[in-house]
Amino acid sequence: MATTRLIPTHIIKNQSIAYTVHARIDYAINPNKTLGGELVTAFGCDPTTAANEMLLTKRAYADFTGKEISQSDVLLYQIRQSFKPGEVTPEQAHQIGYELAMSWTKGKHQFVVATHIDHAHIHTHIIFNSTRMDGQYKYRNFLGSSFALRRASDRLCLENGLSVIENPKSGNTHYGKWLGDQKKLSFQDKLRLAIDAALAEKPKDYDAFLKLMREAGYEYKPGKQPAFRGPGQKKFTRLRSLKDGYSKGDILSIIVGEKELSPARKNAKKIQTQRINLLVDIQAKLAEGKGAGYARWAQSFNLKQMAQTLNFLTERKLLDYGTLCKKTDEVTARYHELSDQIKAVETRMAEITELRKHIINYAKTREVYVAYRKAGYSKKFLAEHEADILLHKAAKKAFDDMGIKKLPTVKSLQDEYASLLSEKKKLYPEYSGTRQEMRDLQMAKANVARLLGYDEKEPEKEKEAQRKEQR
Known part of the structure; x- marks a missing residue:
């Protein structure tokens, strides 16, 4: 936003x-x-x-x-x-x-x-x-x-x-x-946005809708008056308190297609979505001087994070640790591949910007520099036109540094820049999504490793030992 x-x-x-x-x-x-x-x-x-x-x-x-x-x-x-x-x-x-x-x-x-x-x-x-x-x-x-x-x-x-x-x-x-x-949204406002975001995903039934709400961090209480409780809430919020369009009947009507979700509600973002966080090392924190109250909070936090991790892994069919590791490595490799492509595009865009600047400066100051040369490189002329002459010299030096003998046209540079910008825009959505997927997978992998007693650093230690032996 x-x-x-x-x-x-x-x-x-x-x-x-x-x-x-x-x-x-x-x-x-x-x-x-x-x-x-x-x-x-x-x-x-x-x-x-x-x-x-x-x-x-x-x-x-x-x-x-x-x-x-x-x-x-x-x-x-x-x-x-x-x-x-x-x-x-x-x-x-x-x-x-x-x-x-x-x-x-x-x-x-x-x-x-x-x-x-x-x-x-x-x-x-x-x-x-x-x-x-x-x-x-x-x-x-x-x-x-x-x-x-x-x-x-x-x-x-x-x-x-x-x-x-x-x-x-x-x-x-x-x-x-x-x-x-x-940022001053009420719990009711946040719940409306979470419901809209879940419905925008077009769940196939009410259970699928509740699953999306749980993934967004909401706890559900069924009954005659269904209610949700979000992060930081002490009490449940009843659906009936959300006014028109948010009752269980309204939600079911939208799910089965009897009602249409309005365009404004379709664009709602999951502002309450809970990303996976690393588990808290409770013993380490207690050793640092944290008290019993912190330990109780950390236990509750860890339980929620493991539930979130389990939901994440179940949805992606990654309950086998070996499969999780392989998927994490694949997504990480793809992220770095996309990152390298975008960096290469950005580097060339920066080069074009720099070159274009020097070409324009060179053209603007050429007549002044020719006059300066005809004046026998007069100090008086230099003092009167110093800014132009310095820009002209800087442009010539840049061309020499770039190894350019024939200057490209500004239009050709603009066309190349536009093409690169278009390429970057195509890459960026996948890059952004892959980056978040990589982070979530790495968090989930670390949480599972801690729960199962695996040492995530052990493979790195083994690789380092092998490198030392080879030396």
């Missing part, structure tokens, strides 16, 4: 254009907020020189149109994309932010993507130049842009297995506080 805002940036009062652009970008790429700069990516520019490169594009626009920047002009646009706490990793948030920026700007504007992790909610700042890279046009905001941006963000969230907000609030509430408000 992600909230989005599109914010135009004007010239800061009593400050220059250059100061404004530098200040906004410097705030976004702050190393203290972006894991030492690891969560910063740029397109059409380099993060460290993005402000200067965007200013150069603006100057090209002024030269082309003859229009100088006024106080009312928008210098930059900022997209804030903020994610639900605990639902996304910084790396995934950053990747989604980059794809949103590329989708929104269509690769025609320089932009910087910086993901901040200094708050509970991971959020990404996307800053893009209002002036197009060709220096001839500017981005114009339009009626309904906020809706279009949210729709683009929601599409990416769904592609990456994240939830979306069905009925977003409007207004200027701070995005961090807004997200915090979303």
Whole structure:
């Protein structure tokens, strides 16, 4: 789940254009907020020189149109994309932010993507130049842009297995506080969502529906007034208290096809799904000083986790430990294969981005560099055009480092980038699902090994001993 805002940036009062652009970008790429700069990516520019490169594009626009920047002009646009706490990793948030920026700007504007992790909610700042890279046009905001941006963000969230907000609030509430408000769901709200998610799986009968509810962490109490109790609840919640559409009769009607589940309810996410967790080593915790109360909690926790593990293994027909180990190895191998493919695609996409940036800079500054050469490499000329000359030299050096003798066209690079992005989007759903399956299998395997008294580290010790003998 992600909230989005599109914010135009004007010239800061009593400050220059250059100061404004530098200040906004410097705030976004702050190393203290972006894991030492690891969560910063740029397109059409380099993060460290993005402000200067965007200013150069603006100057090209002024030269082309003859229009100088006024106080009312928008210098930059900022997209804030903020994610639900605990639902996304910084790396995934950053990747989604980059794809949103590329989708929104269509690769025609320089932009910087910086993901901040200094708050509970991971959020990404996307800053893009209002002036197009060709220096001839500017981005114009339009009626309904906020809706279009949210729709683009929601599409990416769904592609990456994240939830979306069905009925977003409007207004200027701070995005961090807004997200915090979303967590305040009652037990009844959570139960409704769990029921909707279970029905969206199209269970064949009521028993299959109850199995899905158990997998989501709910305990069922039959009787005249059926009820469920979810994680953290002391009392059961009766179905009749959920109002229209959630009685046992309504649920049965939907299961047998007499009633249709509404589109909004079909899209419900399993927010209460319980993933398998590793068993607690109670003796080790007691040795660390934990008390009897902790031991009672840990025993209850372990029983629930083993029940969850058994459900998981029964559903997948992995009750034989050898079969479980083989399946875990197969899924892990597939995960690494997909990971390597995606990394290779991302590496090439980064190379294209870098090359495209240098080609554009080279073309923009070529005339200045030719004039500089004709001026006999004059120090005075260099002082007047230092930014352009440095960019030109940097581009030439990059071409030499890459071993490029004939420059490809920007269009061919854009086509290749679009093809790679499409390939990545096709790979990512399987990658995401395989990653979660691998984690669940590894957790289940570790739990079974502990229950049966197997030492999971023993095979590794044997392999290490064999390697030492071979030496």
